[in-house]
Amino acid sequence: MTRVHDMGGRFGDGPVRPEPEDAPVFAEDWHARALAVTLAAGALGQWNIDTSRHARERLSPKDYARFSYYEKWISALADLLVETGVLRIEDLRGQGVDEPHPLAPRKLPADAVARVLAKGGPADRPSNTPVAFEVGQTVRTLRPSANRLVEGGHTRLPAYGAGATGRILRFHGTHVLPDSSAHGLGEAPEPLYAVAFPASELWADPEHPDDEVILDLWQSYLEPA
Template sequence: MTRVHDMGGRFGDGPVAPEGEDAPVFEKDWHARALAVTLASGALGKWNIDVSRHARERLSPKDYTRFSYYEKWISGLADLLVETGVLTLEDLKGEGEDTPHPLAHKAMTAEAVPGVLAKGGPADRPSNVAPAFVVGQAVRTARPAANRLVDGGHTRLPAYAQGAVGRVLLMHGAHVLPDSNAHGLGEAPEPLYAVVFPATELWADAESPDDEVVLDLWQSYLEPV
């Protein structure tokens, strides 16, 4: 089942208006703080990037549509902090006990931030799943675009590309499967491909029919044509 967050390629949301080069990185000061506390909390090691993405995706549709970008981030983070036992609802309200936290020793220091950001979070892994496709091969994406492991779960296959036919452009090696990793089922690495689709394959009335869209898709999202 597709959630409201899956907005890619959807008609009627208006044009994307990029800001100018002189625009500030953060529109408001608290946006920077929201990003910082999200990264710092992730460093505690209680969840992975796929879990955090899923936390934002499962916000209620009413909240998701009315929240700004960083409101989504901070709301998803609040849910994760409580669900993993890092904080309680009382803590979030400022009513918790003022005692040292058991995870305080994992706190990210300001000096460590540049190195952590530079290192990133590589997701390539060895895998015993053999590649099923080769560069240039025609493939079709799964339909519907859904997590096959968890009902309503996280997936990186966008709804606008479900059931579409494309061509393998590049092989990325094996990478962590988000559909599994977001739900505590293990990393389950499998081959990842860059697949190119004609715009006319994705939309009935493509504004630029000669355009192509390249998506990075896991092997379990694909089938041979």
């Protein structure tokens, strides 16, 4: 079943309207604050990037469809804060007790933000999983594009890529598997590849059939073609 956020190649969602080149980074002031509080909360160490992505995917379909980009971010953050016990619903309503929080020592100071963002969060890890494919090899993605560990769980294989045939363009090394990491099942690192797919393999009526779409895909998403 296609999830509400998995919109690539789907008809009926209207045209994509790129913003003009001179558009401001943040259309409204609260967008910047939404990004800032999301980064600051993430620095508390109570979840990882895959967990946060899955939190946005889990918004109700009605809300996901009507929310703007940063409304999705801030709504998913509120869910995460409550689910992990960092805050209570009363706190979000401004009805909590005004006292030091146990996680206060982990706060992200303003003068550390640039350094932390520049450092990033590398996801490459050593792995015991043997590399199964080589550059140039033809592979096929699994169908459906589902998490094989958790029913209805997070995955980085988009629905439009399910069952498609492409070729290995590059081997990225071994990286944390989002399907496991998003659900607290461990990092489970495995080989990650850049896979090139002809546009005609992915889209029913591609405007430029000879174009290629390149997806970064984990080994467990693939099988020999």
